Amino acid sequence: MKLPFGILATIAMLMMFGADMQHPAIAVEPSEVLSNPVLEARARAISSELRCLVCQNESIDESNAPLAHDLRVLVRKRLLAGDSNAQVKEYIVARYGNYVLLKPPFIEETYILWFGPLALLLAATAAVFVFYKRSAGVPPDPAPLSDEESRSISILLGEPGEHEETR
Amino acid sequence: MIVETGLFALILALFIAAVQAVVPLIGAARGDSAWMNVDRPAALVLFALITMSFGALMWAHVTSDFSVLNVVQNSNTDKPLLYKITGVWGSHEGSMMLWTFILTFYGMAVAAFGGNLPPGLRARVLSVQAMIAFGFILFILLTSNPFARVYPAPLNGDGLNPLLQDPGLAFHPPFLYLGYVGFSMAFSFAIAALIEGRVDAAWARWVRPWTLVAWCALTLGVAMGSWWSYYTLGWGGYWAWDPVENASLMPWLAGTALLHSAIVAEKRDTLKAWTIFLAIITFSLSLLGTFLVRSGVLTSVHSFAVDPQRGVFILLLLLLFTGASLFLFALRAPALKGGGLFAPISREGGLLFNNILLSTAAATVLLGTLYPLFVDALGLGKISVGPPYFNMVLVPLMVPMILVMAIGPFLSWRRGDFMGALARLKIAFVVTAVTIVATLLIAGASARSVWASLGFGLAAWLFCASLIEWTGRIGLFRRSLADVFQRARHLPRSAYGMTIAHMGLAIVLAGITGSLAWKTEKLQVMYPGDSVAVAGYQIKFTGVDNHVKGPNYTASRATFIASRDGQFVAKMQPERRVYTNPPQDKSTVAIHTNFVTDLYAVFGEPDGKGGFVTHFFLNPLVPWIFFGAVVMVFGGMVSLSDRRHRVGAPLRKTRATPVASAPAMPAPATVVVANGERKGLLRGWVYLVPLLGFIVLVGFFIHRLQLTSEGDTPNLIPSVMIGKPAPTFNLPPLLADRPGLKTADLKGKVTLVDFFASWCVPCRAEHPVLPLVTQAGIRLVGINYKDKPADAKAWLAELGDPYQAVAVDAHGRTGINFGVYGVPESYLVDRNGVIRFKQTGPLTPEIIRSKLIPMAEKLEQ
CATH class of the missing domain: 1.10.8.640 (Cytochrome C biogenesis protein)
Structure with a gap:
């Protein structure tokens, strides 16, 4: 019982x-x-x-x-x-x-605990590395907007300063 | 009657939730707008019903209806009205009602304010919301009915745990749940998007405000909880890395990552699968927290009354929601392909870095919190993972994150100029260096002040960089004042939000650093009239009022006058309260704050000679921790008020036929199916990993619940003394005419050493079965553990004396040498004096027959 x-x-x-x-x-x-x-x-x-x-x-x-x-x-x-x-x-x-x-002491039972964070970080970094390799690499730079152009965009959008955020 | 109405409304809500879960989903799949349009009225009705039900429960509490079990168990007529109201969610049942209420509140908000959502998306979102609501309403009805009646109704109730009779209860749980449950919105949007098969910038833009609301609420909820424990626990601790605290930190970390990755998804149309994944994980971590808090698989200071049966049900819900969504993710995510490319050094790159570290931190907290459970389940013994571990592993993760947090906003999208960003941070470098040097100069050179200087330096770095970024945007010092004002006015609110929130974190960081580095305390016995010096303050104990009457308690209130350089600073009056219902003690501290430093006074026990134990702390910069958190929340709210978060979400090009195309036909513009079958399959494997990990995790939980139901609770600690010789001791006898006991006496015959005490309740249950031990021919000796000899003699006189010898361990030292941690405990010692078996807790006839006697017979041979 x-x-x-x-x-x-x-x-x-x-x-x-x-x-x-x-x-x-x-x-x-x-x-x-x-x-x-x-x-x-x-x-x-x-x-x-x-x-x-x-x-x-x-x-x-x-x-x-x-x-x-x-x-x-x-x-x-x-x-x-x-x-x-x-x-x-x-x-x-x-x-x-x-x-x-x-x-916790550093013994066999806790190896995963102590190495885990580092392993996770490496795994995440590796994943990002693969992600970069998969995507076709660095984008080509378009010619930057001239002040004239960005101002006219602002006016067109009717939101002055808006372009700042995507600078 | 009202109570029955509440129950009825809850049952009805279950059916409405079922309808809301099924009909709009089918409608969306078929493109049938009539079916889809069921969603909004259903969500409104569901909210109305749950409000009614929650209101009925509140009514029962406020009117002290003691025919309701939940009221009997948690309320009392003497309880002040505030705690009658907040006591509604002070219990497990009531808190689940609050949870469901908030869940349906969010559903109502989508129905009421989601007018600009495409009908297909809205229908699916509300359907997923209703599925969650259905699960939780069913959970309440089947396992935690708050409306259960009791007959005959008692005249009064048991009252609420005094620790919960605090204004903190009015704010902390509601905000915490607004946060936890708020992430269900991001979750529902993610599932809807996966079902629909499309994730685009518009989707991310819709998700962001909901995530932001949840994040603000959770930040506030966690900060309030931390503050509550700071002024309640009596030693000024605000974070203990307790499993329940970790359960709130994990969704916060994941939710913060989600908040940032959603920006990338919106602005650059990339990191979409990752954002979806985070949305699933964040809410799943909230659910996991609910499971951990209520199932008893881990031990925590803050647990609800735990119940493995409820644990099984929540685990089922977790399995269903998280399992199904991760499965859906594994199916659909490979097809989500990012659009925007970017260089590693770019705004996206910075946000990605932030995401790596935040999610690693969340995973680390999860690992540390659950590791004892893993080790135990694998039969490797029991270990603890406490604050030292978390501090050690999380600091190295958080430091680079904060360093980069300062730089990220200076990088432009797609490709950033790292050196250019650093060049713009020249002033921040200088301020950081000055902060570090100044801290060292003021605090003197010790290991502690080196750490403090680095912490302050980091805070200064982040604070300053955030400020520079803002001044740069508005062109301060570079443009005309009028132009600067113009720019400041037109800078998007979301940009202000970011700056404020980042500065808030810098303040929190400075607060944590200061409190860790320079906390001082003073503990002593004081007599009225005594004074002590505490870190520059002079504190005089003027007297005690022993007859303070509260509404449902009496208290002793001490009065201390704090002064500095002869100048009066504050009158402080901490109390020791004795509550009547339930009869429990509670100590309330007195805190005097000047918003930089807290002077913190605790009033302890009398020493019996007219003196009292008093404990004073000086907690430097602790107010900044909570102030900084509030600043962070404020930043979130400013961002939330951004025009684009309210109405600016670009409407999708809605075609004549609803957007809700069948999932098999994703819109080509937003989803590019991975090239080639084989590649898709390969990538698919990676997306299965979270699901597999989750299943393994659930396996561990099931195993743990199984063990618990067999009586092996998580805090039952196996003895390390087994297989070792009994410790050396030589104890005097309890009864003058009988011998005492020493280690050598244990040799020669198999002996059971039983630790007992007259004050120990379970010992009374154990006592009658002890003769079974002697009848089996085992020698039985007793060690009377930390007891008054007179009480112990009376106990043996009353219940009989089955022991062949009874020794006295007055101070419990022999007990400690045996590894005793809670009487009754008994040790079986073999003929050579080696411990072979330990029973923690009372012996039962079953244990004696099935374990003890066979083992003793074997050892006797």
């Missing part, structure tokens, strides 16, 4: 809301802040790149969930213990997996 989806969804909601919806104002609490401003700035930078696990898509720096609080404290503890930024992230990833990284 499988649990009906409705029940699971309700449970998921309860888990989420029970933990999450209490105080939607301030994420980082004064008690968490480190006295060393350099370390604190690093902690903030790291926190903003770690995804809160119980929330709907927020970083732990923005979230009010208790787990986000615990993780922020943990990040600061690791920094105080002398970890580098990368080591702190590794510490969290070792427990929760790559899911917590808002900046």
